[in-house]
Amino acid sequence: MAKVSIIVISHSKELADGIVDLVSQTKQEDVAIAAAGGTEDGEIGTSVDRITGAVESVTTEEGVLLLFDIGSALMNAEMALEMLPELEGRITIADAPLVEGAYIAAVEAGMGKTLEEVKKAAESAKEWKKIED
Amino acid sequence: MAKVSIIVISHSKELADGIVDLVSQTKQEDVAIAAAGGTEDGEIGTSVDRITGAVESVTTEEGVLLLFDIGSALMNAEMALEMLPELEGRITIADAPLVEGAYIAAVEAGMGKTLEEVKKAAESAKEWKKIED
Amino acid sequence: MELSAAVMKQWALRINAKMQEHKDKLSELDQAIGDGDHGHNMARGFQEVANKVEDASYDDIGAMYKDVASTLISKVGGASGPLYGTAFLKAANAWKGRDVLDSAVFTEGIEAAVGGIETRGKASLGDKTMLDVWIPVRDEMKEHGADAEKAAKTAEKEAEATIDRVAKKGRASYLGERSKGHMDPGAFSSQLVFEALAEVYKEGAS
């Protein structure tokens, strides 16, 4: 069964790859997670081409959820969406904390949730109480 | 002038190092940021010894703020605090999204804010609207 | 029930043997509702424990279990490291200066261990964690005195009982309802801890 895929966009290649490692450890069946970190020269920054490349490597019928680290990464994520008009309706960007959102998104995707549900779950990571009183 | 230091704790060494790279790019004067990622064998996990080591490498009069990725990292962060009783009152853990919290914490530390203020700022990263309507 | 330093050392070694034996099962359980490393974590951690205590000679059981604890704390990268580490550290405090533990003192250690797990992980009974095994074992010891055989039985039953629960703490809690239908890996490793106790007690007593 097709499941939602996840793209981790970061200014740092290490950061994005590290998140993919962390999340992949939970081995959600049939959930593809791809990193789009750093520029094509390996510098700190983001790259539309890396984002579209990552999206293309994991696109499924169920769709693709993009998460990003800070501001300018969002601009490149939005450009990537514009460059992939054929995916309209099957690709969206989450307003979610990157690490926490990616973790929970992968778990929810593993449960076979829809793109909209996975996005909501990722965004709800904002409300996590990471430390209990 | 002494400023608050920041420790980035993650199950993944790459993830923690990547955040330090991303944050260090903003070169906040006199703000030390240290990574405590992965286990001592380079596996996915956290290590109390790495955390205490990172803390000791950057401790200042102003204090040290710890941020972590997911659940079990918190337990090791808390153990680290217990192992460093001499730092009581100058070390605390933020309930903050890791990447976003570390970024804003570094900026605030750079402004010479107190530990309590830096912690608050990091925690407020939860409320960031990363995408505007 | 009385436990000598020799038996208490055997306990640590036997826990290791059991973790090695059941490493794959522990990881499979964790694969279903976590990140699949609990077998690795336990096997790694208790192997280091065995290496540490095997050739050392301890009169003080507290000192021995302090070593057990600090080894787990520094060698296990997952939640089980600080949890078991804190458990044995607290128990070690209760056992400090003793070269033999009677039922009451052993129970005090177990009580302290449970307190340690609770403080560290902030979980409660029924949250589908290792506490679902440790709490009933402690309660029974407090009520009827320490009985290794009974503790092992209770642990087995209570580990089994985690299957139908929904996880409220730890990684499995992210799964919500999907965590139902699988035994909690930490509950199973805790079962092994008490099975090891029953075995070495029996051997030591005979």
Add this chain to the structure above:
Amino acid sequence: MELSAAVMKQWALRINAKMQEHKDKLSELDQAIGDGDHGHNMARGFQEVANKVEDASYDDIGAMYKDVASTLISKVGGASGPLYGTAFLKAANAWKGRDVLDSAVFTEGIEAAVGGIETRGKASLGDKTMLDVWIPVRDEMKEHGADAEKAAKTAEKEAEATIDRVAKKGRASYLGERSKGHMDPGAFSSQLVFEALAEVYKEGAS
């Protein structure tokens, strides 16, 4: 004012020359309120732009600026990449099929560019971003017709005016009040863009 394809090519090349010349200053400005890479980003991006257009021959100014845009988009890793990229892409659409731009058509391109920056970055006038330069330049062109000399003057004045503002968008916005007292790096690179225009227009016209 009329701009031939030849002058429009010179514009792109002159922007590059200016970015190389002021690379350090751009980065210093960004160091104060951002991450210190704006000089690197601009120098890198426009060097690639220059490499791309230098030896190509374009009749269609739209096609030329589409190349400028896509080069910036794919070669600049910072916010300025998608922002300048989108700006020139929108302008390119307005200039499509033209081998010469009169004042009105050039202005349409600038208007489209501003719309692109606004859509991409969601900033407004006064947010201490490159828009603080682009919007006044556009307004002036719309009102009085395109005048490269005037555009450069306005750009310089408006870049200067960003010094006293508090950043509301981009990395500098994290600094809040501390962003005051420094010129916005993107405003300064935008000033250079219009200075380059004034220079090549003057040279082309003479």
